[in-house]
Amino acid sequence: MPDKYDVFEKRCPMLGHAISFKYCRSVNSTTPCRKIMDCWFEQIPIRQYLEENFSIETIQNLLQPPKPKIVSLLEMIDQARASSQHSQT
Amino acid sequence: MNATKIFLNEQDMPRQWYNLAADFPKPMLPPLGPGGQPISPDMLAPVFPMNLIEQEVSSQRWIDIPEKVLEMYKLWRPSPLYRATRLEKFLGTPAKIFYKNEGVSPAGSHKPNTAIPQAYYNKEFGIKRLTTETGAGQWGSALSFACSLIGLECKVYMVRISFEQKPFRRLMMETWGGKCIPSPSTETNAGRKILQENPDTPGSLGIAISEAVEAAVTDPTGQTRYSLGSVLNHVMLHQTIIGLEAQKQLALAGIKKPDVVIACAGGGSNFAGLAFPFVNDKIHGAKIDIIPVEPSSCPTLTKAPFCYDFGDNAEMTPLLPMHSLGHKFVPPPIHAGGLRYHGMAPLVSHAAELGLITPRAIDQLECYEAAMIFARTEGFISAPETSHAIACAIQEAKKAKEEGKEKVILFNWSGHGLMDLTGYDAYMSGKLVNYPLPEEEIKKSTAVLKDLPKAAIKK
CATH class of the missing domain: 3.40.50.1100 (Rossmann fold)
Known part of the structure; x- marks a missing residue:
């Protein structure tokens, strides 16, 4: 679904190069990047945009900061093991 | 004539890394799992070798650098310590400004x-x-x-x-x-x-x-x-060769100790690398101001309480002791990508809590202005993260001028910005603005922490 803001571009602080708004709003398939609000609030009425296009639950999830690395690693170890076992059965 | 670069001979390169965890007046709190139990080394074994996990949990003060690692370090180490005489002259400061140039590595940074x-x-x-x-x-x-x-x-x-x-x-x-x-x-x-x-x-x-x-x-x-490449204890440990070299180089320049030590603090590794050996000196009585610098728009050390915090919205993941703005905090935008961690490295958080380091927040416009001054006096174009340290060094040099004190200021020039020039473009074309975090936002964000266990540390 094209969006009127998709033509906007800016530098992504995580990736280190220019990206379009389309990437930020759909990076996780159907959900936005967790940094979409802090990256785009200057150029777009981003809170209003999100409220019009995403569920309350999705917006609340966006308000969570990234997990500490060690915590993420433990989670990903478990996920990788579970996924591997599932694909073998 | 004063030397611009202070070199250390290869044979004088430090042969051990320094582990700050051994010298804390109060020990580190262990990270907690979902059940309130500490995370064990075995849990990390699927992703890290046990010899690195041993370093991750070690309380040994000095850890030998293997000969083979020393040989490879020699490709660019010891890195030069620079006296920033041109910057000093530009500022008209009586301070002596030194910077450790970590941009000389083949990859262009301290990594x-x-x-x-x-x-x-x-x-x-x-x-x-x-x-x-x-x-x-x-x-x-x-x-x-x-x-x-x-x-x-x-x-x-x-x-x-x-x-x-x-x-x-x-x-x-x-x-x-x-x-x-x-x-x-x-x-x-x-x-x-x-x-x-x-x-x-x-x-x-x-x-x-x-x-x-x-x-x-x-x-x-x-x-x-x-x-x-960041955050974890063994990463901080390996980076301490920066500060250990700097100590020897300052001695060669006739400096007993610096008055101020500065580095930017994102995941914490380049700050820890320069600062931890000087934190050791401070623990043992030296009077040094040690400053991790972070962006004013995304403070973790300068305005946040020290507590246990969850890492996820479901509050199911382990609790970690750290400076945190709360797990519901969303930082405003800034161009220094490496400085946007929710939680600081636990070793750096602990040092701040014990009052061994004095965090400072600086806004991004001042950082880019400092990077421009640095490029036009010292020549090097800095990474956006590195510009935070330069801005703080300039603040301290100006303060020394006002006080009429000949302070010695040391900072970590952690990497070049030649692959990240779009931030400079935005600054020079007037597209950057500042985003200081209002006190009201800080209070709202940290309100979610009030029911979590407080980290039991006394200064």
């Missing part, structure tokens, strides 16, 4: 200081290949470089959109022999699942990390591990 030993210890443990993730490619480059020297395979999962748009970083990795794979890939379950749902996905950093971890965990030979 190889840990990439080399991580590759070495994995090789010693019998590991054949390392995996990691990268966005812009700085850490992927450093690890590819390290693996090429050590003789390990290196597989870097690079976010697909970056893979396509950042050919130079990708080419750096491939020049060093790293296998750079666009993520999501067909090599992992995580990647295949994403591609099945959305074949045209541009990828994300989260997917790339999942792929790198999965590749390590599920290798049936058990000869693959994952590598991380």
